[in-house]
Amino acid sequence: MCGRFALYADYKVILERFDIDQASFDETEYEQSYNIAPSQQVAAVVSDGNKNRLGKLKWGLIPPWAKDAKIGYKMINARSETAAEKPSYRNAFKKKRCLVVADSFYEWRKEETGKTPMLIKMKSGEPFAFAALWESWESPEGDTVHSCSILTTKPNKIMASIHDRMPVILSKEAEKIWLDPKVQDFELLESFLKPYDDGELEAYEVSDEVNSPKNNNPALIRKIS
Known part of the structure; x- marks a missing residue:
């Protein structure tokens, strides 16, 4: 499960880190966020196999055949073990793979006293990429929505x-292959969908203010000692 994450890296750092050739929004349109929630716009990287493009996708995939956009609320995550076979994700797994850019993500640890919010990030502090799938959906009114899971x-x-679950974080080596739509070797692609090296990650408790998507400030990522 991945239900909340953060992206606060400098815009130029993102461009360099993900070898961006073209972006649909510039530095003045980029907004840091410490509490990204489902249905919001997320920074994502797509590629034609040659050039990487940075854009925004709505978090919560809406399949092309969907009659109602609300289905996206139930599709913020896709299980990597079955995504290539599921009708909702099969086409995207083959042709529309993307990266969702993040600096950290949140998960809630169950304890006797309730749920404790935890932040997970790279020890190096650098941004990273979740493996994701995207689709385009046209509303009855003719509006096109680009969304992801x-x-x-x-x-x-x-x-x-x-x-008991975690988002798939891709290695830098896997990112380029994952993005290339010409790569359709499912066995190769699925080999990337594994738990990330725990030696490169750190986790710590953060304020329960993160529980509400309405709260969005740097204090949310600070460690509670």
Whole structure:
């Protein structure tokens, strides 16, 4: 499960980190967010196999055949073990793979006293990419919505003490192959959908203010000692 994350890296850092050739929004239109929630716009990278493009996608995939956009609320995540076979994701897995850019993500650890919000990030502090799928949907009014779903997998050692699932974080080497629509070797693609190296991640408790998407400020990512 991945239901909340953050992106606060400098715009130019994102362009360099993901080898962006073209962007649909510039630095003045880029907004840092410490509490990104489902249905919001997320920064994503797509590619034609040659050039990487940075744009925005609505978080919560709406299949092309959907009659109502509300189905997207139920499709913020896709299980990596079955995504290539599911009718809702099969076409996207083959042709419309993307990266969702993040600096950290949140998960809630169940305890006797309730749920404790935890933040998970790279020890290096650099931004990273979730493996994701995207689709385009046309509303009855003729509006086109581009949306996405983040893939999840079983937890690594760090995440196992927090939750039974984690988002798929791709290695830098896997990102280029994942983005290339000409690559349709499902066995190769599925080999990337595994728990990320826990030695490169850290997790710590944060303020329960993150529980509400209405709260969005740098204090949300600070460690509670």
